[in-house]
Amino acid sequence: MSKVMLEVNELTTKYITRFQENIYAVDHVSLKVEEGKSLGIAGESGCGKSTLALSLMGYYFPPLHYTSGEIIIDGQKISGMDPDKVRKSVLGQEIAYIPQAAMNALNPTQKVIHFIEDVIREHEPATKREIYERAKELFETVGLPESTLQKYPVELSGGMKQRTVIAIAVLLSPKVLIADEPTSALDVTSQKKVIKMIKQLMEYGLIDSLIFITHELPLLYNVTDDIMVMYAGQIVEKAATEEAVFDPLHPYAKGLMGSIIVPEEGVREHELTAIPGVPPNLKDPPSGCRFAARCQYVQPRCKTRSVALREVGGGRAYRCIFSEEVLREAYKDA
Amino acid sequence: MPDEKSNICLSASGLTKVFGSGRTKTVAVDHVDISLCEGEVVSIVGESGSGKTTLAKMLLGLLSPTEGEVYFQGKPRDISSHKKRKEYWKNIQAIFQDPFSSYNIFHKIDSVLLDCINMRGGRHLPYEEKVEMMTEACSFVNLKFDELTNKYPFELSGGQMQRLMIARIFLLDPKILVADEPTSMIDACSRATILDMLMQLRDDIGMTVIFITHDIGLAYYVSDNVYIMEQGVFVESGSADDVILHPKEPYTQRLISDVPKIYEEWDLSTV
Numbered sequence: 318m319s320k321v322m323l324e325v326n327e328l329t330t331k332y333i334t335r336f337q338e339n340i341y342a343v344d345h346v347s348l349k350v351e352e353g354k355s356l357g358i359a360g361e362s363g364c365g366k367s368t369l370a371l372s373l374m375g376y377y378f379p380p381l382h383y384t385s386g387e388i389i390i391d392g393q394k395i396s397g398m399d400p401d402k403v404r405k406s407v408l409g410q411e412i413a414y415i416p417q418a419a420m421n422a423l424n425p426t427q428k429v430i431h432f433i434e435d436v437i438r439e440h441e442p443a444t445k446r447e448i449y450e451r452a453k454e455l456f457e458t459v460g461l462p463e464s465t466l467q468k469y470p471v472e473l474s475g476g477m478k479q480r481t482v483i484a485i486a487v488l489l490s491p492k493v494l495i496a497d498e499p500t501s502a503l504d505v506t507s508q509k510k511v512i513k514m515i516k517q518l519m520e521y522g523l524i525d526s527l528i529f530i531t532h533e534l535p536l537l538y539n540v541t542d543d544i545m546v547m548y549a550g551q552i553v554e555k556a557a558t559e560e561a562v563f564d565p566l567h568p569y570a571k572g573l574m575g576s577i578i579v580p581e582e583g584v585r586e587h588e589l590t591a592i593p594g595v596p597p598n599l600k601d602p603p604s605g606c607r608f609a610a611r612c613q614y615v616q617p618r619c620k621t622r623s624v625a626l627r628e629v630g631g632g633r634a635y636r637c638i639f640s641e642e643v644l645r646e647a648y649k650d651a
Numbered sequence: 652m653p654d655e656k657s658n659i660c661l662s663a664s665g666l667t668k669v670f671g672s673g674r675t676k677t678v679a680v681d682h683v684d685i686s687l688c689e690g691e692v693v694s695i696v697g698e699s700g701s702g703k704t705t706l707a708k709m710l711l712g713l714l715s716p717t718e719g720e721v722y723f724q725g726k727p728r729d730i731s732s733h734k735k736r737k738e739y740w741k742n743i744q745a746i747f748q749d750p751f752s753s754y755n756i757f758h759k760i761d762s763v764l765l766d767c768i769n770m771r772g773g774r775h776l777p778y779e780e781k782v783e784m785m786t787e788a789c790s791f792v793n794l795k796f797d798e799l800t801n802k803y804p805f806e807l808s809g810g811q812m813q814r815l816m817i818a819r820i821f822l823l824d825p826k827i828l829v830a831d832e833p834t835s836m837i838d839a840c841s842r843a844t845i846l847d848m849l850m851q852l853r854d855d856i857g858m859t860v861i862f863i864t865h866d867i868g869l870a871y872y873v874s875d876n877v878y879i880m881e882q883g884v885f886v887e888s889g890s891a892d893d894v895i896l897h898p899k900e901p902y903t904q905r906l907i908s909d910v911p912k913i914y915e916e917w918d919l920s921t922v
Contacts, residue, residue: 535911
């Protein structure tokens with residue numbers, strides 16, 4: 318068995334609003350990513366995907382607060398660590414994060430090389446020349462032209478900016494890279510370049526494992542080894558990619574898979590299954606299954622008692638009261 | 652198709668837009684011909700910077716073309732005065748990419764919808780009747796009007812805002828709708844709903860829809876005809892099945908290969 322790079326046990330984090338309300342956006346989430354593996358996190362807007370990404374870094378700033386659970390990166394426990402220490406010794410080296418609007422993260426008044434100098438000097442002393450050589454080497458490996466280093470962000474296209482941000486994020490060869498919707502603002506061609514780059518990072522060993530967050534399932538299918546579906550702050554399904562896409566168990570996962578559109582024959586004939594309604598307000602989550610209000614297979618008992626994540630072997634788990642056979646049978650008729 | 656000439660509702664010939672001059676001269680749209688029949692969904696597909704949005708803005712009358720003519724219902728379009736332009740906009744409306752910046756943040760949702768009724772000449776209707784119309788429009792897009800009254804746009808999610816945009820279109824009832832990447836800022840689950848609603852507008856009301864996107868998969872799902880645009884010119888056009896399942900141009904083939912696949916191998920080596 319290969320080494321576990323990231324292990325998260327029952328992580329819970331909450332937002333405290335200015336009215337002192339607690340919103341548990343990540344609710345008892347456990348996950349494991351092994352060396353050389355990638356995990357995809359899917360779900361619609363507002364289901365806690367991005368909050369999970371922020372929480373995994375172990376660096377919390379208000380209104381996000383840590384509540385319970387543990388995060389272990391390569392044997393080192395980072396939950397509950399001093400925030401300053403996390404910033405100095407964990408972020409960038411152990412775990413790196415590419416935010417959703419990464420392309421806007423670049424300061425418009427600074428050249429790209431300056432960001433790189435900033436990042437490296439924060440962690441180790443180095444001369445300008447050394448940093449430049451190192452950056453040049455990295456940029457060449459990931460297929461970015463050397464001239465990018467001397468440019469201002471405005472001189473780069475959206476796709477280039479995104480790839481530059483990714484390159485900066487992996488400067489210190491982090492063990493885990495969290496990519497939060499890195500392609501959602503890009504067109505399909507730039508998207509493909511970004512995906513290719515992320516896959517190369519894995520191949521070249523610049524990162525050891527990857528967490529990829531998106532709502533585009535065809536992307537996850539092509540990038541990750543496992544898929545985790547989140548809904549209202551909880552994991553509702555965990556499975557290998559192939560199984561999650563072609564044989565989803567949870568009704569919500571099934572609905573998500575039904576919204577896939579690809580330019581292949583037969584797509585026009587099959588109807589898209591949109592999931593009606595909106596996710597529940599997490600200020601006051603429903604006491605039973607959180608998906609009950611939108612589920613077409615809902616039973617009275619779904620609404621009263623909470624549903625536990627059910628392990629079914631082979632690393633697969635789902636959160637529903639029905640057994641696998643019942644669910645598969647129900648989907649067959651639909 | 653010569654037999655369908657009679658019901659062409661919008662067409663353009665030799666449409667050109669040039670930005671800047673001298674060294675910074677950019678030809679965004681280069682002598683483009685397009686014609687739309689009533690009640691069809693047409694997609695314009697191309698990557699960023701290929702001139703899709705510029706073309707749409709010219710068709711909408713938001714940008715004046717450098718060269719070329721737009722014909723509306725067989726006659727040259729006249730938007731020389733403000734009054735004529737307003738008259739033209741009763742027939743053609745748009746949904747834009749970013750639902751968050753499409754609304755006036757100081758106006759409540761009721762007033763957004765009321766404006767649409769007033770624009771269609773419903774100014775003198777009793778309030779109850781207006782409410783009824785708004786409720787109908789909201790239920791068309793699966794929103795509940797009762798829950799929306801007295802709310803500001805920022806209180807809605809992106810998908811809800813975009814749906815409200817379609818409710819506006821439902822009330823305005825234009826002949827042509829230009830949808831400029833209406834789904835690129837919202838997530839995959841809401842996307843299916845939006846696309847289905849666009850098709851419903853076509854099927855129930857007979858609206859002509861111009862759908863602009865970079866995702867050829869979406870274009871394939873919704874449209875009857877597809878135009879592929881590269882650097883300001885159409886490189887390939889025809890029915891969706893012909894163009895997307897049997898592409899001839901290398902550019903079209905590349906666009907298709909760039910979309911992640913599920914049933915086929917996705918080749919990453921081409922970029």
